[in-house]
Structures are given as structure tokens and as C-alpha cells.
Amino acid sequence: DTGVSQNPRHKITKRGQNVTFRCDPISEHNRLYWYRQTLGQGPEFLTYFQNEAQLEKSRLLSDRFSAERPKGSFSTLEIQRTEQGDSAMYLCASSLEGQNQPQHFGDGTRLSIL
């Protein structure tokens, strides 16, 4: 499978716990994006990387959220002290560099906060 891979597919945790999600992009893609999708809505942009550099962050990305892409390949998204409102699908996408390069999405990690 050469698509974008996300793990885990589902995560259930208690409020206040920390969670970490992983995304493996398509191998030759140097851009990687994180989005959040709540029920009945379209995805909302959180942040993106070009190689290992985090180039843009949304105002949605509070200080409890941190994303890394240390070697320019896979990325992790960590949420500290989770809250009920963090329950959502977290989607990762990747693309080649260039305005005409489309973003390809993984199947997401669904986070449920008890």
C-alpha cells in the first residue's frame, strides 16, 4: 500500500490524558498536512510541514497541540490534557511540492474522549 497511512485508526481515552497519532506520508511527498474533522463538517486545516520544517499553523492549534516531523518523513500529532471538544477525526494528507500538486489523504484517526 503506497497511500498515506495513519495509526491508530481509533483512539478512546479519558479526559485529561495525552494522546499521540502517527502519519506516514506517501514516500516521495515532501509536504505533510494535518486536518481535523468534526461530525457533519468538512476538514479544517491545522498545520503543515515541508520536509521537517513546520511552515504554517492554524489558530485552531492551541498550545495543547504539538506536531513534529523530525526527519522529514513520518509525522506525529500530540494532544496534551485532552478535552471533550478534542473528539474528532484527525486527518493527515501529503503532497509533492508545487501549487498544482493535490493533497492525498489517509483514512484518519478517530479520537473519542470519555
Added chain:
Amino acid sequence: GEDVEQSLFLSVREGDSSVINCTYTDSSSTYLYWYKQEPGAGLQLLTYIFSNMDMKQDQRLTVLLNKKDKHLSLRIADTQTGDSAIYFCAERPGGYNKLIFGAGTRLAVHP
């Protein structure tokens, strides 16, 4: 501001054509996209169009872009039950790498 709007629901008979509409607000948008999402899955890229084009056809899919009115449509010919899903329109504002999505149109295909 950045806003993408879509009608929420469309019901069609199997074999008919489906037309899903979208309006966007950012006139600097360079590319516009259609994605498909099935239950519990991520987004599948269907097609996209550059803002200096007014039509793009790809097998059963036809995208029409009216840049003056900031209106985008996706036509699916010979709609099948496997086309039942949520369809998202997205714009890529000029100078940005993020996508702005609409809330999605749920397409239901019935016999």
C-alpha cells in the same frame, strides 16, 4: 474571508446524472478540488481544476467552473449505488498551501 458552501443533501435515482454545487468566496483561489468520503474513511481525491479553466472531464465526472460567480459544480454521469458518499468541495487560496473545505454534500443513490 474564506468560505465554501455546499447544499447538504442530494438524492438521485440510479442511472441518472447527479450535479453537486459549490460556491466559494476567495477570488485568488488557484485550484479547486472535489473529494469523496465514504463512511469511516478518509478523503479520496476525485478531480481538481485550475482556476483558468472552465471545464474538466474525467470519465464519468465533469467539473464546471464559473470564476466570475465563484461557482463550481461536479456532475456524475450514470450515477451508481457505489457513488453514495459525502462529496466535499475545497478551494486552495492563492499563496497558501492549506485547503478550505465545505461542509459536504451527502449523495444518496436509490434504485
